Amino acid sequence: MKAIRYYRYGSPDVLNIQDVDLPVVGDEDILIRVKAASVNPLDFHFMRGTPYAVRVSAGLSRPKANGLGTDMAGCVEAVGEKVTKFQSGDEVFGARGGTFAEYVSIHQDRAVLRKPANLTFEQAASVPIAAFTALQALRDKGRIQPGHKVLVNGAAGGVGTFAVQIARAYGAEVTGVCSTRNVEMVHSIGAHHVVDYTRDDIARIGLRYDLIVDMAGNHTMFEIRRLLTPKGVLVAVGGPVKGQWIAPFTGPIKLLALSLVVSQTLAPVLAKQSIDDLIVLREFIEAGKVTPVIDRTYPLSEVPDAIHYLEQGHARGKVVITV
Numbered sequence: 001m002k003a004i005r006y007y008r009y010g011s012p013d014v015l016n017i018q019d020v021d022l023p024v025v026g027d028e029d030i031l032i033r034v035k036a037a038s039v040n041p042l043d044f045h046f047m048r049g050t051p052y053a054v055r056v057s058a059g060l061s062r063p064k065a066n067g068l069g070t071d072m073a074g075c076v077e078a079v080g081e082k083v084t085k086f087q088s089g090d091e092v093f094g095a096r097g098g099t100f101a102e103y104v105s106i107h108q109d110r111a112v113l114r115k116p117a118n119l120t121f122e123q124a125a126s127v128p129i130a131a132f133t134a135l136q137a138l139r140d141k142g143r144i145q146p147g148h149k150v151l152v153n154g155a156a157g158g159v160g161t162f163a164v165q166i167a168r169a170y171g172a173e174v175t176g177v178c179s180t181r182n183v184e185m186v187h188s189i190g191a192h193h194v195v196d197y198t199r200d201d202i203a204r205i206g207l208r209y210d211l212i213v214d215m216a217g218n219h220t221m222f223e224i225r226r227l228l229t230p231k232g233v234l235v236a237v238g239g240p241v242k243g244q245w246i247a248p249f250t251g252p253i254k255l256l257a258l259s260l261v262v263s264q265t266l267a268p269v270l271a272k273q274s275i276d277d278l279i280v281l282r283e284f285i286e287a288g289k290v291t292p293v294i295d296r297t298y299p300l301s302e303v304p305d306a307i308h309y310l311e312q313g314h315a316r317g318k319v320v321i322t323v
Contacts, residue, residue: 003101004303005066009049012304015068023105027080030108032092034074036125037099037321039303039310040158041238043068047307067098068303069321073115073124074104083108091115093124095132095273100303102323111273116285119292126158126292126318131281133271134162134213137235138170141267142211146171151227153202154215155191156182159237161293161317163213164191169289175209177202177216182316189293202227213237221255225264233265293317 001022006014025031047068049055058064073093076086085108086092094112096104106112115124137159138144150167154160155176167174168190176191179198186194195202203223212227212234224234236255255266284290295316298306300323310319 001102002300003098004068004300006047006063006068007066008062009047009055012044012047012308014047015304015307017301017303020101022103025078025080025105026107027082028108029080029105030076030083030086030092030112031078031103031105032072032074032112033077033103034072034099034101034323035121036073036297036323037069038071038126038130039306039319039321040070040129041310042070042129044307044311065097067101069099069101070095070097071125071128071130072096072099072104073119073121074323077103080108085109086112086114091121093119093121093127094278095128100300100321102300109275111275111278113275113278113282116282118288119285122294122297122320122322123292126294126320127162127281127285128273128278129271130158130318131162131166131290131292132273132277133159133237133269134166135277135281136271137213137237137269138163138167138211141235141269142213142233144170144172144211148172148210149175149208151175151177151202151209151212152191152215153177153212153218154237155186155194156316157215158315158318160213160215161186161189162290163215164189165290166284167211167213168192169284172211175207185293185316189291208232211235221258221266225262225266228264230263231265234267236266236268294320296320297322299323 003020005018076090093115096106150172152163156178174191175193176186177195178186183194208229215237259266297320
């Protein structure tokens with residue numbers, strides 16, 4: 001099969017498409033013919049091995065796992081002898097490592113489900129990691145409730161487009177922050193209000209929010225806290241990475257430390273793959289409450305170009321790989 005492989009850290013130039021063996025299929029595994037995958041910031045961090053803490057799990061001097069990609073959607077090609085949840089021909093979506101490839105295998109109990117019938121393979125492949133992040137930020141860290149006023153800073157990106165829709169699905173009043181070219185799109189996916197940051201500074205508007213999900217990281221802690229209600233919650237998702245050693249961790253550490261001495265809750269979030277959360281997301285999708293937003297698609301051979309585009313930070317929604 002064809003798959004993207006890399007054997008050293010670096011720019012997208014380290015990625016190559018190669019002929020490799022088909023994955024091994026255990027007794028409780030399913031073999032999936034990948035139809036589409038999607039790109040996440042996780043991919044370029046592992047590709048570059050930065051910040052350097054990534055290498056603790058990925059490999060100190062060179063990557064231990066040579067594949068990239070986490071999201072996928074496709075068709076079940078074969079099943080192990082003890083598989084009971086799937087059969088050949090099922091259309092599925094989910095998350096696992098090494099999805100920039102023509103085939104992947106995954107245990108039937110991992111984060112994989114039958115694909116929502118109302119999504120294409122490309123749409124389904126764009127869901128898992130970005131939507132896990134948005135859901136866990138809003139529900140688990142943010143404790144979102146109906147009627148909450150929620151601000152999504154970075155509403156036009158991969159996580160942001162899901163955060164706007166999921167917050168709306170939970171009954172919140174949603175304000176999205178984005179650039180001029182994305183205002184109409186953010187309105188169209190359910191934001192009640194949209195702030196164009198090129199024209200208005202949210203730090204100067206004077207409104208207060210029960211929950212802020214911040215992907216942009218472009219305001220000081222003082223400015224952000226002024227936007228929160230006295231018991232409000234800030235959830236920081238990603239944001240600019242400054243430095244490669246200790247610096248990337250100072251932001252989350254400051255959030256957690258400050259949260260101990262103020263009435264507001266300030267917390268970072270790092271998404272976890274979860275079959276239960278994938279079920280929740282599928283229910284939202286099937287009910288028409290969440291629809292993935294796709295910016296661009298690239299063929300498998302152009303994964304380096306797709307990652308380079310995502311690294312520039314201007315993608316609207318998700319960047320998808322067709323296989």
